[in-house]
Amino acid sequence: MFDFLIQGFDVALSPLNLGLAFLGAVLGTLFGALPGIGPINGIAILMPLAYTLGLPAESALILLAGVYTGAEYGGRMSSILLNVPGDAGAVMTALDGHPLAKKGLAGPALGLSAVSSFVGATIAIIGLTLFAPMLARIAVMFGPAEFFALMVFAFASMAVMMGKDPVKTGIAAVLGVLLAMVGVDSGTGVMRYTFGLVELYDGIDFVVMIIGLFAISEILLMLEHGVKTDTDEDMPAVGRVLVSLKEVMHCRWAMIRSGLIGFIVGVLPGTGASVAGAVSYTTEKRISDKDDTFGTGDMRGLAAPEAANNAAAAGSFVPMLTLGIPGSGTTAVLLGALMLYNITPGPMMFSERPEVAGGLIASLYVGNLILLALNLPLAGVFAKVLTIPRWVLVPGIAILAFVGVYQLHSDLMAIYLMLVIGVFGYGLRKLGFSLAPVILGYVLGGLMEDNLRRALSISGGDVGILWQSGISLGLWIAAVLLLVLPWLLPRLLSRRTPAHA
Amino acid sequence: MKLVADRILGIVLMGLAAFAAHQAWNLQVLFSYEPVGPKAFPLVLSGILALLALVLIVRPGKGGKWPDAGLWLRILGVLGVLVVYALLFSRLGFMVTTFMTVVVLARLFGAAVPKALIAGVVMAAGSYVLFTSGLGIALPAGSWLPELL
Numbered sequence: 001m002f003d004f005l006i007q008g009f010d011v012a013l014s015p016l017n018l019g020l021a022f023l024g025a026v027l028g029t030l031f032g033a034l035p036g037i038g039p040i041n042g043i044a045i046l047m048p049l050a051y052t053l054g055l056p057a058e059s060a061l062i063l064l065a066g067v068y069t070g071a072e073y074g075g076r077m078s079s080i081l082l083n084v085p086g087d088a089g090a091v092m093t094a095l096d097g098h099p100l101a102k103k104g105l106a107g108p109a110l111g112l113s114a115v116s117s118f119v120g121a122t123i124a125i126i127g128l129t130l131f132a133p134m135l136a137r138i139a140v141m142f143g144p145a146e147f148f149a150l151m152v153f154a155f156a157s158m159a160v161m162m163g164k165d166p167v168k169t170g171i172a173a174v175l176g177v178l179l180a181m182v183g184v185d186s187g188t189g190v191m192r193y194t195f196g197l198v199e200l201y202d203g204i205d206f207v208v209m210i211i212g213l214f215a216i217s218e219i220l221l222m223l224e225h226g227v228k229t230d231t232d233e234d235m236p237a238v239g240r241v242l243v244s245l246k247e248v249m250h251c252r253w254a255m256i257r258s259g260l261i262g263f264i265v266g267v268l269p270g271t272g273a274s275v276a277g278a279v280s281y282t283t284e285k286r287i288s289d290k291d292d293t294f295g296t297g298d299m300r301g302l303a304a305p306e307a308a309n310n311a312a313a314a315g316s317f318v319p320m321l322t323l324g325i326p327g328s329g330t331t332a333v334l335l336g337a338l339m340l341y342n343i344t345p346g347p348m349m350f351s352e353r354p355e356v357a358g359g360l361i362a363s364l365y366v367g368n369l370i371l372l373a374l375n376l377p378l379a380g381v382f383a384k385v386l387t388i389p390r391w392v393l394v395p396g397i398a399i400l401a402f403v404g405v406y407q408l409h410s411d412l413m414a415i416y417l418m419l420v421i422g423v424f425g426y427g428l429r430k431l432g433f434s435l436a437p438v439i440l441g442y443v444l445g446g447l448m449e450d451n452l453r454r455a456l457s458i459s460g461g462d463v464g465i466l467w468q469s470g471i472s473l474g475l476w477i478a479a480v481l482l483l484v485l486p487w488l489l490p491r492l493l494s495r496r497t498p499a500h501a
Numbered sequence: 502m503k504l505v506a507d508r509i510l511g512i513v514l515m516g517l518a519a520f521a522a523h524q525a526w527n528l529q530v531l532f533s534y535e536p537v538g539p540k541a542f543p544l545v546l547s548g549i550l551a552l553l554a555l556v557l558i559v560r561p562g563k564g565g566k567w568p569d570a571g572l573w574l575r576i577l578g579v580l581g582v583l584v585v586y587a588l589l590f591s592r593l594g595f596m597v598t599t600f601m602t603v604v605v606l607a608r609l610f611g612a613a614v615p616k617a618l619i620a621g622v623v624m625a626a627g628s629y630v631l632f633t634s635g636l637g638i639a640l641p642a643g644s645w646l647p648e649l650l
Binding site for chain 1: 506507510514521524525528529530531532533534535536537538539542543546549550553554556557560562567568572575576579580583584586587590591595599602603606607608609610611612616617620621624628632636637638639640
């Protein structure tokens with residue numbers, strides 16, 4: 001049953017792939033630590049370079065997955081030290097992490113969060129190893145109708161879980177799907193939304209899309225933080241990054257519980273590290289905050305979201321590898337990266353490309369060990385990147401974005417398109433949208449339409465095929481419940497207990 | 502104020518939905534082997550978008566904070582720099598344009614002139630070497646170089 005894992009370790013332990021896992025871990029921790037550059041930005045910037053280097057698919061994926069998991073480790077640093085989350089997954093980490101640093105416990109806080117990251121990620125990687133092959137075996141039975149229903153479910157769960165405003169999440173996703181429609185229609189050869197521009201015939205290039213959407217809009221957003229650096233207050237001294245066994249044991253249940261929560265949230269399509277961090281923190285607060293110490297520098301309040309966001313990162317690989325449905329914005333980008341290699345992730349990947357699926361999973365084990373080894377002793381060194389001023393950071397991002405897009409086709413039109421998409425992304429963010437649903441919609445949109453058309457071709461146009469099988473009917477019901485329950489439950493509850501309303 | 506922004510956005514999105522639907526409706530499909538064709542999916546999407554936009558108009562949410570005039574100028578400045586960077590990228594070559602871009606961007610993000618100049622030289626030369634010899638990416642050297650050599 002675990003043949004794929006043994007083969008995977010063969011792949012992951014080759015010198016090249018070990019080196020790439022290490023490089024990914026280092027770069028990921030750096031990207032995660034830098035405020036504003038999260039895992040998606042890091043991967044967006046690195047992906048074209050990995051492609052240019054001519055790396056085989058599994059090696060490129062190992063590098064990029066290393067960046068992803070590394071960024072979840074790195075995101076905690078600016079949360080703890082500066083009270084500025086390094087990425088979306090580390091928002092809750094600041095709540096108890098920063099008070100700890102203010103008490104002069106920055107070192108132990110960094111150490112403890114590295115250990116909890118490790119525990120959370122380990123739980124989730126084991127979960128991934130156990131469940132992914134099982135789910136893949138079920139998913140083999142999926143036809144186009146089931147996949148279509150699954151994507152509807154993915155969008156529903158995304159709308160409910162991601163962001164504060166389901167309507168805006170929905171709009172962002174629809175805009176993403178519409179952007180995926182640009183270009184020649186594979187079924188009929190008809191040009192859609194190309195406006196006669198030859199450059200758009202092949203659709204909007206994935207690299208152009210993510211670099212514009214994330215890197216360029218981030219540059220514009222960074223202007224707001226102004227000339228001043230992020231450090232309104234002085235960065236507390238890190239000191240020795242040491243965490244005692246007693247402190248770790250004190251938090252063990254918080255870590256394990258949050259690791260499990262993070263894994264489950266990560267597996268749900270469309271929800272990633274930020275949701276996991278929030279859910280685990282509130283759960284842990286409810287369970288163990290007896291003395292009302294959460295928010296004032298409770299170690300468990302730090303361990304919980306850190307374990308959860310790392311677990312969610314690993315968990316979001318489950319739907320991506322087995323169903324081809326990304327579990328988070330970042331895995332959507334990774335999915336796009338795989339598609340550049342003409343690999344469509346899905347249930348067949350475990351049997352047809354075991355070196356990719358197994359190699360990736362094995363490299364997560366390896367990368368997790370590397371990350372713990374890097375982050376315990378070297379947290380102080382990584383924390384130094386927080387002092388990099390914006391006037392170095394921004395030109396650096398600009399250069400990487402330009403070269404990354406230019407080297408695709410040596411084409412300036414792609415660069416203009418990237419800038420336009422960047423302004424679009426900036427506008428969306430200013431209007432209170434998050435960008436992850438846009439990219440999920442963009443990646444899933446084409447697949448969704450393909451599956452819908454294939455299903456209706458099979459049935460000769462009868463729409464009933466979409467909910468004929470038990471699996472697809474179940475997914476439809478689950479999707480509707482997801483959309484209706486958050487609205488319905490409070491009303492039902494308040495009717496039952498009007499005294500509390 | 503924020504509510505107004507969301508209402509305007511809703512109206513714009515309505516327009517976008519109508520435009521997308523109109524474009525899809527007018528697609529000339531010469532042949533199709535399947536019952537759905539290329540029109541249906543974009544049409545359904547436009548419908549969903551219009552519906553969500555309507556919800557936004559009726560129940561606007563919280564928008565972000567909008568930049569003030571000074572910030573707008575700097576945003577336009579950064580965009581201008583990036584557009585000029587793209588315009589001159591292959592004409593003047595990677596090194597020269599990158600140097601200029603880094604200097605101006607660094608200034609816009611608050612670096613002093615000497616620091617910006619040093620950053621420009623180091624980043625332009627460093628990234629050129631890294632990309633061309635390190636990663637084997639062909640970058641434009643600029644059309645003026647051969648004339649000088």
